[in-house]
Amino acid sequence: MKQQLENLRSKAAELISDTKDQRILSEIRTRLLGRKGELTSILRSLKDLAPDERGQVGQLANKIKAELETLFDRAETALQQKAESAKLATEFVDITLPGRRFIPGRTHILNRVADELIEVFAGLGFQLAEGPEVELDYYNFEALNIPRDHPARDMQDTFYFSDNVVLRTHTSPVQIRTMEKQKPPVRVICPGKVYRRDADITHSPMFMQIEGLWVDKGISLSDLKGVLTEFVHVYFGKGIGLRFRPSFFPFTEPSAEVDIQCVICGGSGCRTCSQTGWLEILGSGMVDPELYKFVNYDADIYTGFAFGMGIERVAMLKYGIPDIRTFYDNDMRFLTQF
Structure with a gap:
């Protein structure tokens, strides 16, 4: 062997x-x-x-x-x-060619703005709440005081999976889901993607929203104005003015649109603000007592307010971006500026 x-x-x-x-x-x-x-x-x-x-x-x-x-x-x-x-x-190797430069990744401008907004409202006592993007018609419309024959549905071109399942058109359903699970006081901020059948320089089929809700005993319109004024001054600067204009939303009463002083011209009037000196930034209002019936809150005891804004719109106003579509073109020349 x-x-x-x-x-x-x-x-x-x-x-x-x-x-x-x-x-x-x-x-x-x-x-x-x-x-x-x-x-x-x-x-x-x-x-x-x-x-x-x-x-x-x-x-x-x-x-x-x-x-x-x-x-x-x-x-x-x-x-x-x-x-x-x-x-x-x-093989021919040109040793004089420069090496390939490593380009580090960075947070997308919309995610960064969303994080900044969450941080501002967290400083005002709001907690983060999230919900599904594929939503039931009940939460997206019915529980927000928008029945099937309500004209407000025509304002939101909706993607339907079926008669009862939709891509959410706003993040307001998160507020209903939160109130179902939690008794007052409720103070939440709800960011996320939403979907509507719109596409032009100021609208995208998919965009991002952030909404806030505060329900407790003794909440009034002055609390709403105080919170939003503080938000505008923290995020856009103390010198930025704001105003409230009467409006209509099915889930708030009274309702108001909020404008801020044009960040481009400082209020003197320019093409961006259509020579008015003001730019619309968000919608808001006191929660309609009808909504409390869906979540078993006592409207005689509790009051509250809600507000919502498009994150793209906030980013466009803060950074002077004229076309919403640039956020989703994936052009690194644009994205690396932020």
Whole structure:
């Protein structure tokens, strides 16, 4: 058996030195040293040897196996280096070309603005709340005081999966879901993607909204004005004025649109603000008592207010971006500016 091992050593050394192909060398290695290779077959016969001879042969077998493994490794390395050298010899490499610059990733401008808005309202005591983007008609419309025959539905071109399942058109359903699970006081901010069938320079089929809700005992319109005034001054600067204009929303009464002083011209009038000096930024109002019936709140005890704004619109106003579509064009020349 010792002679068999020596013969295997000589045979392997000869094959390794004669082989010039990496694939063939790998096949030889498997044939000689693999689980079903020649060395393994020899080792299976150790059980037939006398105990004293078995130890000597086993040691020799392990020594020869280690030697052959080293030979195979060296040969594979040499063949690989030879193949790489041959490849480089036939390929032209311009070593004067500059290296490829690594461009680090960064937060998308809309996500950054969303994080900034959340931080502002968190400082005012609002907690983060989230909900599904595929929503039931009940939460998207019915529980917000918008029944099927309500004209306000015509204002929101909706993507329907079925009669009762839609892509949410606003983040207001999160407010209903939150009030269902939580008794007052409720003070939440609800950011997220929403969907409507609009597409032009100021509208996108998918866009981002952030809405706020505060329900408790004794909440009044003055609280709403105080919160929104503080938000505008923190986010846009203390010198920015704001005004409330009467409006209509099915889920608030009274309702108001909120305008801020034009950030482009400072209120003197320009093309961006249509020479008015004001820019619309959000809608707001006191929660309509009808909504409390859907969440089992006592309207005689609790009052509250809600507001909502488009995150794209806030970003456009703060950074002077004229076209909402640029947020979704994935043009790195635009995105890397922020």
